[in-house]
Amino acid sequence: MLRQYELVERVLAYDPDADEAMLNRAYVYTVQKHGTQKRASGDPYFSHPVEVAGLMTELKLDQDTIITALLHDTVEDTLTTVEDIERLFGPDVARLVDGVTKLSKIETMSESERAAENLRKFLLAMSEDLRVLLVKLADRMHNMRTLHYIKSEEKRRRIARETMDIYAPLAERVGMYEYMREMQLLAFEQLEPEAYATITGRLAAIRSEEGAQVDAIALEIKKALAEAGLRVEVSGREKHPYSIWRKMAERHVSFEQITDIMAFRVLTDDEDDCYKALGILHRAWQMIPGRFKDYISTPKMNGYRSLHTALIYSNAMRVEVQIKTRDMHERNEFGLAAHWAYKQGGKPDGQVGWLRDLIEILESSHDAEELLENTKMAIYQDRIFAFTPKGSLFQLPKGATPIDFAFAVHTNLGAQAVGAKINGRHVPLRTPLGNGDVVEIIKSRTSEPQLSWLGFVVTGKARAAIRRFVRQKERAEVAAIGRKLYEEIVERLPTKIGKKALADALKRLKMASEEDFMFAIGAAKLDDRQVMEALVPGSAANIPEENWPSQRRAIAVRGLTPGMAFKLAACCHPVPGDRIVGLRRPGKGVEVHAIDCMKLADGIDADWIDLSWDARTDGAIGRVRAELYNRPGTLAEMAGIFAKNHANVVNLEMTQRENPFHTYEVDLEVRDLAHLTRIISALRASDAVAQAERI
Known part of the structure; x- marks a missing residue:
């Protein structure tokens, strides 16, 4: 001490x-x-x-x-x-x-x-x-x-x-x-105590058996650079045990199959010498393609600067080499702390870019698991570099998509994204970005984040922002249901009420806003009696038990948004044109079923809501089962029928193979029931299809 x-x-x-x-x-x-x-x-x-x-x-x-x-x-x-x-x-x-x-x-x-x-x-x-x-x-x-x-x-x-x-x-x-x-x-x-003991033991054995090898390779590197007139310091070491173990796990290989266990550091006088040293080493030994990284011209987000390369030294031995100036090395080891040393003076600047992202995630996350998940996404390494059309640089995790990029630029840009170009070429929004890509986001002010984006975004910031929007959208829709139910309840009160009665009700229920009140009604957190008593104390007691309406109330709701407060049931896949009914349970959104769905029998404990399709609804997913003859070209013919009828295939799965038939279940984007019916009729008329039906 x-x-x-x-x-x-x-x-x-x-x-x-x-x-x-x-x-x-x-x-x-x-x-x-x-x-x-x-x-x-x-x-x-x-x-x-x-x-x-x-x-x-x-x-x-x-x-x-x-x-x-x-x-x-x-x-x-x-x-x-x-x-x-x-x-x-x-x-x-x-x-x-x-x-x-x-x-x-x-x-x-x-x-x-x-x-x-x-x-x-x-x-x-x-x-x-x-x-x-x-x-x-x-x-x-x-x-x-x-x-x-x-x-x-x-x-x-x-x-x-x-x-x-x-x-x-x-x-x-x-x-x-x-x-x-x-x-x-x-x-x-x-x-991982066993893995730790094994790897550290193997490294110790290598050190004792070939202890001079690291020094010998370092000396060869220094000699090659000195002959070219460069004054450098060269040091070598075995790679970090945890780094070796992670590489073994990721590549599913044994310790003996890891060929690049040794790493070397070259320190130069200035930046120009770094690039000179790189050229000399690449001429002296064969470089391994795809392993060169230039963090000098494009530093990491934390300020790290260095050249990284990998060489085949001899007998297929691979070694990693980092080349940097002495000043870069000192700053790399101390990191951002070097900027906050006493001699810099003043208060450190805490609002670096990645920290702003973390704070935004903090504000967006809904619960403990979501916060941990999104934050881990934001702080882990393995980054790629992508540029805006004007040349601004953004660092993102490997596997990031244009949606991740858009949210990294600005939350509003991500929310309004409708398309993207990578290096001038239109691509799907789920396309993974590569190092050095130029990304242009196409936006629309009327657009909004899609729930499906959660299936492919990889950054915590994008995921948190999408989930926040979904929650807000869901809350607004549940509150809309609640307002309709509220109006129905008010009609049964013995006296008309005004704004003061509503304000008093909020105080009695200890609710901060009218929207919270409507949301609680829509989510079935408040029943009719509680609402009536809050508005007009004593009013519920005057209504005989037999005169209370059934818990199953019928109201008309338009403007369904699948995946938000309203979820189209996967058991019956209702589409516009079907008669539909909603099941509402406490704390959950409305599940929308076709009126003839067999699963409705399970909804005995739920409120039933009579729903109707909004005229603006632009379609839904219909599911079709088709039995095709097992011969060449039948699958292509079925796909042709879908294309001719302008139906996009969302999912296709072979569910049964029994000669002479193959059975497929297909999810299709359709406009309405009539559209789906035409497609099924076209399938039944085809010689390639033995049978077709809606599921």
Whole structure:
């Protein structure tokens, strides 16, 4: 553990103007407040905040951050208050300590809810000042280093999983690669102990048997570059054990089949020398196509800059090489923390692009699981680069689509997207983007996000925005149902009511708005009696039980939107032209069935709603079963019938193969019942089709 004078000397070494007295006071304060508290290792508890502060000095962070690290557990674990911190150490330190304190665990919640709530508080705190993130990462780093002292295996694995899923990716996103690698290694040891032991053992064996090989290859690289007149530093190492294990899992290969276990770093004097070194190495050894990446001309979102390449050295041995300047290397290791060192002065800028995305996800997410899912999507690595037509650069995860790109540019652009061009060519919205693609989004002000987009978007920001719109749309539609039911209830009241009665009803029910009231009625959270009593107290008691209408009320609703508050039942696939009825259960949307659907018998516990199709409805999905003769060309003939009748095939599945017939079930986009009937008639008239019917 760092002694008091050692910690102060470290700070003064890079910041001679630091307030020595305040640093000493903070050190003594944390020792006194934590007193006789012990850690699982048996060490005094105050050793933990002191070590966290030591990690902050390695990043050469400002005085307030060092003091925050010393005090970060005092509010949570002692009788100290934020007001005490502000009085003794100033408002900035108090704000930072409060930000870190907000991340404390909430033990009464389930594991996923607790993790999500901690993450929610974490994002809000670091959105105000990213030094909160730096202190928390150092706090988690030291806790991971001492994790083996915790006796409970379940608790160790939970902490390790949280570290692997959230904190290691966050460290990567701010460019703190040393933190990321060590966190991953320590978490890997707990989560996959057998794999960890095997891989580290194999690496140790390679090191002892071929220990000189890494040095020999590094010397050859340095010699080749020196002969070309470049002054460089070259170092080599085996790749990270967790990186090797992940590659084994992704490629489904054994340790022996991993050929690029060695990695080398070349440090040059300036940027020009990086590109010169790259050319020399590519001439000296064969490069592996597809493995070259230029992060100097196009840095990563966290500011990381380097050239990456892979070479075949000898005997088919593959090695990875990173080429960067010494300044790039220092900034890469410290990441964004390098920009926030004491010498930069002023308050750090916390609103970097990816953090803004996280905050938007935070505001859009509906529950704990959704927040965790969307945030993990946003913070994981493996990025591609894509450009707007005007040349603005956006980084996205691999597999991102034009919809992901549109939401990355601006939420409104994503919401209004109707089409896309990639490199000048029209493409479907689900098309994966490639590195360097120029993406043009075609938009319409009348367009809105589609529920089907959730089937292919990969970014947390896009997913959160789409789900938020769906929820808003659903809420509006349920509220519309509620308003119709409300009008029906009001007609049965013994007296006419005005706006004041409605306002009084909201107060009695403790509801914030009229829309909330209508939504509660539409979602069956309030029954008729409750609504009447809220509007006119005592009115429901005057109505005899036998005069209450059946719970199955019939109302006319138009403008169905499949997938929102209204869901077209998959059992009968109603289409415009069918007589339809809705089943409404508490807390759920309306499920729309054809009037002759056999499943309606299961709706005895639901409200029945008489529905009618809106004239503007542009179609639905109809399902057809067709038995085709098993001979060449019959499937093509069926497809031709669909095309001739302007019906788009959404899904086609062979359900039975029994010579001489093949049976298919086909989902078709049709305008209405008449359209679907014409298609079935055309199928029945075809020599290729033995039988056709609507399902």
